[in-house]
Amino acid sequence: MRWLRSISNRLRNLFRKDAVERETDQELRFHLERQIALHTAAGMPPEEARRAALLEFGGVEQFKEECREARGVNRIESLLADVRYGFRSLRKSPGFAVISVLTLALGIGANTAIFSMVNALLLHPYNFRNLDSLVRVWENRGIDEGYDARYIAPADAEDLRSSNGIFEGLTTYSFQSFSLGTEGDVQPILSCRVSANFFDILAVNPAAGRLFSAAEEQPGADQVAILSYGSWQRRFGGDPQLLGKTISLNGRAYTIVGIMPKDFDYPVPVELWVPLALTPAEKADRAQLSLSALARLKSGVSVSQASAVLANFSRRLQQEYPRTNAGRSTTLLQLRKELYMFTLPLFLLLQAAAGFVLLLACANLANLVFARMIGRQREIALRAALGASRGRLGQLFLSETLLYSSAAGVVAIAASFASVRALRTSIPVGWTKWVPGWDGIRVDGSVLVFTIVAALGVGIFLGLATMLHTSRVEPNKTLKETGTGTVTRAKRRLRSGLVVAQVMIALILLVCAGQTIQGFVRLANVYQGFEPANVLRVEISLPEKIYAANVKITNFYQQLLRGTASLSGVRHASLVTNPPASNVDNETTFFSIEGQPALKVSETPSADLQIASPDFFDTLKIASVAGHTFSDADNADAARVAVISHGMATRFWPNGDALGHRIKPGAADSTEPWLTIVGVVGDVRQNWWNPLTRPVIYKPFAQSPQRSMTLLVRAASNPTSYVSAVRDVVRQMDPGIAMEGINTLEEEIADSIAIVRIMGILMGIFGLVALALSSIGVYGVLSESVAQRTHEVGIRLALGANPRDLMKLILGQALKLTGIGLAIAVPCAIAMGQAMANLIFGAITVDFVILGGFTALLLLVALGAGYLPARRAMSVDPVVSLRYE
């Protein structure tokens, strides 16, 4: 408790200074009066008693000062004086103040902006209670699926839910696209079918209405829906009376029972949630991994403990159901980690880059401060001569630099509100629709704390650096000197060191930025196997009620294709279920090969399933590898055919004899008809995360018509100009058809890698800022050291030195410093490049063109930074420069 009293005393001493002073006066006066009384009682005359008492007491004012010192008032008062002094010097040289505050604000602001992204996307991607206990659970079939599917079989999920002690609860969900509305106005709407406990597991409440009840999980009782806030606003104008009303989904009436809060968008931004009502047969299915699962761990259960329990669980199922579950294992991953498994290292890279920018800003400011310190050497020497201790001087510097950095922090915070808003709004919605947490990017408490800590850290760092720089002031020598003061060898070395460090950091940052951007460009080009240019995509879904029969569906689409293809300038028009870059995985299916039955259900191979109209391959210019693609003859009455991807052909028919073999979707005993392979086409990258060579089975549209298809139109040029024409074609056929996702394929591809693109842009900005800061820094130090040699240059010129040689001398100095920095930085940059290689799917590689280019660029900057001041120094008349002091 001693410290508590001490603090309260100190505060009282500081804030009630006058009262405390008065009390001290009173206390001392009391003492003197008693002493005088003692003497007069002994018979002294009053005047003499008073003098004796004062003599015995000693210097009253001196002791008062000592009392103040003892109470610790002086230290705080001197600090306040220093801060006042700092403000005065800020006001006296506003240019310096503005430049240093802005430089620091830039560095701190860059870090704040990135941290606000990291904070929103990585630390708080979802606003769920106790986010770390939420885990995704899925099963692996133990055979190479060719991609990372994260699904679980319904019956296995049910077993898992009822039979273990690790989960508080487990919920399942799957996506479904509905047609919303009735005749005349039908729109596709993405929804998520969820178990009744879905929202309970996530611990979220509706903004209005209620959640699903367990009874509504039964088929027949499931016609209730919960709307997302966004779709309530967009589609229903925020109608406050909406609860209890019915909407039509796929022709069935659903009652709206709830509306979710604004920020709820799990698992992805869907518009609607409906109960996942599985039939008993669907529930008992163990073969198909068809559901996504999410669980909440019991408190105290760690992920590794849970994984161990799941391993046992999988073993038990393998033994109980060998036909379906052999080789199957269960995996568990924290929700937080699942989301940003790929992007976490990228964010760390960005944060590191922002940190480098701050370091550069610090180095620049340190240079500015040091330059000013040289001018202030006499003042400092005078202070030291008058008895200021080293600690006292340090306090002076520290309070000055802290003042700058706090001002910079304030500017950075003020700017960050604007920059974060700009970051959020300047990026098209299309780019960020797949980035959960993006809307949560804001300047919140933790961002503020981060900024304040960064600002204080910078201030302390700079203050200490200044202290170090001026620690060896010798008042005797400095005060005797005339002129503007000189720079000692040690100090010049320190500042040269700063130039070297700046060049170094700048090169590393530039190279990293360059390589990252190159990597992002490569990633943007991962979409291979087709030509996206000049292709328009339109998602169409036909209402189930009107288009019930396959004939109707086929007729509609055939008419649509004919209508679209006849537009002038249209080269091809076709249909496909899932076009590339949709950010949605293809539907997958098990398949059996005739004559090669899988021994167990669990070993049945799987492939992506696409349904396409004959012109699809020509529309996207997908290469034909063998055989032929579909034709109009492959209609519902003709023999069933399929085209497969090159990756599938080489995997299952390594001898190249895939043509003519027959396959069918499902296990060997399924009732699906056999499909004859008539062609092999080139591999297509479906989404940027999918491997290129996934097996794909294409079925002709006429033989398996679907209501929801994407229309692809290849035009001769300018695909967007066909939007209204295509709309008209559809409207003329049926005004009640919903169209969505109208976009060019090229833009859709750009959107699908938005997050990667945003990062590339940010890295580019950082690289430019780094280049600017380091150029300014190098120029500042060199120009000043040249300016200090104006006198020397004058003498040399007066004595007949060759200007060319002088220029060489000065440039040589500039190049030497830069050269040292570059020599250290090049191996560092190469090492960084190698370390980054695995960050984004191996898209980053050490690139010597980039390395060489930026090295040359920095050398050029150094040459310029030396040349300009050198020319200025030499253009001065020797007579003038000799007088210059």
Next chain:
Amino acid sequence: MSKPTDLVQGTLDLLILKTIALESMHGWAIAQRIRQISKDVLQVNQGALYPALHRLEQQGWIEAEWGESENNRRAKYYSLTKSGKKHLQSEQANWERLAAAIGLVLKTA
């Protein structure tokens, strides 16, 4: 600050703590008591007492309270805090050990 002052200061602190260990006293009374008990050997400027008192208060060893003096005047009374008592004990023990050691050195050397 040089070493001899530290020594004097430490000694004065110890004397003050010891003096007010039994009852709370004001500054003048402390000065009188130290003078009487030390039989006029320890003569310090009376004023030097006050910075020491304020420092001890700041350190939390003693606390001050305004009260009525024997001649009916307002005076600042100092008394030991709990931690001040412990501090006094350990400082006294230290001092005695040191004094004994110095005495031993002076006698034998």
